[in-house]
Amino acid sequence: MSGPATVTAAILVIGDEILSGRTKDRNIGYIAEYLARVGVDVREARVVPDVEDEIVAALDALKGRYDYVVTTGGIGPTHDDITADAVARAFGVPIGEDPRAMAIMMERYLPADLTPARRRMARIPVGADLIDNPISKAPGFRIGNVFVLAGVPSVMQAMLDFAVKSMRTGVVMLAETVEAGPAPEGRYGDALGRIAAAHPEVSIGSYPSFKDGRFNNQIVVRGKDEAAVAAARQAVEAMLVALQSDGKLL
C-alpha cells in the first residue's frame, strides 16, 4: 500500500462505549488530522467492541495491510481493559508484568496502592517498547507496527505526540479548499467531474454541509505534488467563475 513517499496507517478504536453510542468518538478525527499533517496517510478506521476475538481479528486484518496501526482504548486497570492481551495474541508473543512499566508505576504509587488492578496496567507484550504517558503515567506501547494508546482523548493525544516520533513519515498530502458557496453541487458536478478526469494525479472531493436550512459546499483538491494540486485548484476556480458569469450557479 505504500512506496517510499507514502506511509499508510489504520486506526483501531476499541470500546463497547463507542458502539453503544454512549461515548462519542473523538479520536479518529484527531489522529487522522495529526497523522496527515506529519505525512502518514490514514486509509481505514474501525471500531470494535471489548471482545478479544474481535480485537485480534481486526489487528490481523490491519497490521499486514498498512504501515502502521494506531489503537485507542482498553489499556486501563479494569477487567474490561483487554487490549494488551489481545495485541500479544495477535503477535503471538507472551505478556506479563513489564519491569520498565512496573518501575513507572512504582514512581507514582506507594507499594500499598499498587493494587492488582493497577498492576494490570504494567502488563505489556514481550518485545514491545513503552510509550510515555505524561498525564497519568501508565504507559502505552509499541510492538511491531502497532501503537497502543489510551482511549481518554487527552491521554491519547499526549501519547500520540510521543508515538509519532518513532514513525517513518512520507510526503505530506496537500489539501487546498475552494469555497463553492451555496451553489448546488448538481450545478457544477459535471464540470468538476471533467476536471477530476483531467487531473488524475490529484483527488478532488466536493463536500456539502447543511446549516440553517441551506447547503454550503467546499471543493477540496488533495495530492502530494504541489504543482499538480495548484493546477487542479486553478481549474476548479476557473470553472466556478465561468459557471457564475454564465448565470449557471444560481
Place this chain on the structure above:
Amino acid sequence: MSGPATVTAAILVIGDEILSGRTKDRNIGYIAEYLARVGVDVREARVVPDVEDEIVAALDALKGRYDYVVTTGGIGPTHDDITADAVARAFGVPIGEDPRAMAIMMERYLPADLTPARRRMARIPVGADLIDNPISKAPGFRIGNVFVLAGVPSVMQAMLDFAVKSMRTGVVMLAETVEAGPAPEGRYGDALGRIAAAHPEVSIGSYPSFKDGRFNNQIVVRGKDEAAVAAARQAVEAMLVALQSDGKLL
C-alpha cells in the same frame, strides 16, 4: 450473531474527508445511539475511502455478518459519489436510473436543471427500495440488509428516521450508569472485576474522563434483562459504598 431477541448492525462510513481528518465524523455516534434506543445492537463500525474496491470489500465483510449494515456518504451528484455503484457491485445487481427516483428528482428540478450530475443521484441498484429524503429530496435506498444514507448529518438523520421503520428490532439493551466520581479506577478495579465475574449476564464497563486536570469515572452496567442489570448495579453501588467507608477510594 443474533437470536430472536438480538438484532445486530454495523455502520460503514464512506469518505476520504473523514480519513484525512478534514471532516470529523458525527454519524457513527448518532447512529449507534439511535439504533441502541430502538433495539438494534451496533457491533462494529468502519470508515473507508472513496475507493470502489474498498467499499465493496467492507460491504462483503459486514453484510454477511450482521443483520443490518447502515452506510453513510457518497450518494451525492459529484464524481466522487460512488457508493451506489459499489453497493450494486457488492450485491451483483445492475444499476441504472431508477424511474421512482427520477420522478422524485423531477418534482424538485425543472427539466433544464436536471443535469447529468443530478441524474447520478437517481442511480439506484435494481431491486432496492427507496429511502425518503425530506431535506434535499435525492433518496437513499435499501437493498437486502444494507441501508444507504447520505453523509451530511442532518440529511442522514432524516433518512435514518425513515430507514429504521423497516428494521426488525430486538430487545433494547439497558444501560445504567453509576457515578464513581474522582476515585481512581485502580482503587475499585479488583472489586469491580469480581462483580463482573459474578454477573456474567451483563457487561460492566468503567469509563474515565479527564477534565480540568483530573479524572472522573463512570461505571456502566449493560444488559437486556432488567432484573440482572438492576442486581449488578446494586452490587456496584454497594461495592463503592463499602470501599468509601473503608477509606479505600481516596
